[in-house]
Amino acid sequence: MFPEDIQAAATSVVQAALKAGVMIATAESCTGGLVSGALTSVAGSSAVLDRGFVTYSNEAKAEVLAVSEGLLVQFGAVSEPVARAMALGAVDHSRATASVSVTGIAGPGGGSMEKPVGLVHFAAVGPRGGVVHIERRFGDVGREAVRLESVRVALALLLDAVAA
Template sequence: MTDIKTLLERARAAGVMIATAESCTGGMVAAALTDIPGSSDVVERGFVTYSNAAKREMLAVRGETLARFGAVSEQVAREMAEGALAHAPVQLAVSITGVAGPGGTELKPEGRVCFGIARKGIATKVETVEFGALGRDAVRKAARDHALALLLGALSWAHLLRDRQ
């Protein structure tokens, strides 16, 4: 698992506040971040948007995006991350939406998880990871760990840029 203390230290050093927008992980990323004492100076909030209605209401994910691409899509992950950035006083947001299982479909199999990473002033990045049918608990933990790694990567890049100036 990502070194969360390092992640928090880098956010602190860069003056970056973080928000999470989670669906299939149900708040596991926010919980992992806030398990560390002192995290409140960089973790601003977590949005748990398990339903499509919550995604629309809390993060301004467009109904047409949900209808056209489905909740488990890079398009929705992008809108979730950008919505978290827009609805919280933060500079960095990560989003997760996926099929933890059991089940899934041929088009959206168990273990497919889409991620978004949004940062003020930088284009939002999205990606899909196929974790496979590992079982609900393992998919959720893998998605949590991947999201933490995305945050650390975004902070590492920001830290390097700041050091060059």
């Protein structure tokens, strides 16, 4: 279902989480569950994936992950503070000790000069705490390409968080 490199990355995350005894949660917006989908494509992933949150709307981010409405109003959903809050919220609202979040603008519309199509913010929390943030600007390369590239980045970030 997923390209080979994504399948391999998901397998690496599952194996690393098994080895470390870490449970994972995902908090996704523009990827719509593709990160958790990649993880669940790996046999045995049920031992490490607690749950995936698809919080596409601002209301869902606030209700399900406890992202403050103040952050959403001040910075917008596609921002570093919201990505960080989503990752923390995923851990706080699950049995997971590690998480990754993705929030961005996949396009084709919805972008602006400040936040163009292809802008995606990621954050990850590892079992030892702390939040790591990454911003990527993939450009207006098409909705599917932005989403798949986002899955690649999210899995790499999650692997680093779990293996650290």
